[in-house]
Amino acid sequence: MPNKLASKINPDILTPVAEYFKVLSEVSRLQILSCLKEKEMNVTELGEATGLGQANLSKHLKVLTQAGILSRQPQGVSAYYSVNDPMIFELCDVVCQRISERMQQQAEHFEQLKLFSQ
Template sequence: MSRSSEPRVPVTVLEAVADYFKIFAETSRLQILQCLRNGPMNVMELGEETGLGQANLSKHLKVMTQAGILTRQPKGTSAYYEIVDPLVFEFCELACAQIGDRLQQQADTFLRAAALQSRESAVKKNTKA
């Protein structure tokens, strides 16, 4: 018997979801998305903004275009890339918020531990005196 009454998602769909999320597992791709947030850019503009080399940039743009996150629109001698899936920003914002919350919790824990250690050191000094 199944623990859940909801149907299981087929493995092929889970693989497609995993492939989609791999796009976000690369810092360079996140840089590209950040640049394209303000509108379409060509490879030269993206290279100037990100500091990535043209070959590396082209590789990432191809992967992101094939994943359906970006579109490529030829204009004259250039091609402009644009985000077609606005959900990418929601994913990024959710991830950033979650990471920020976790870092804040870690900082709070560290500060509490440091304060406790400081008080314990003060008590030890006072008892030795």
């Protein structure tokens, strides 16, 4: 039986959610967020911490800033980036926990297959 509630949700309402997850679907952006978890950093510091080139780093910082995930604060000749909403790390923790659980289940499954083949 189809879920009536799901069929009534307007796709336009879900578009911002999909866009938000799209921003987070890039490994380099997750690296940047990981670096900014403890403190704000400028582009030079982020480049050293991530190993990303300046052009690539700037592109990702722009995407994260435009999405409202990061804020940019000019300080002298540099600009420092920080995470706007630390809830982003809770979201990442939930996802990582789920991936860990799934991998553990797969490992148990493979262990059972190993026992079966003996």
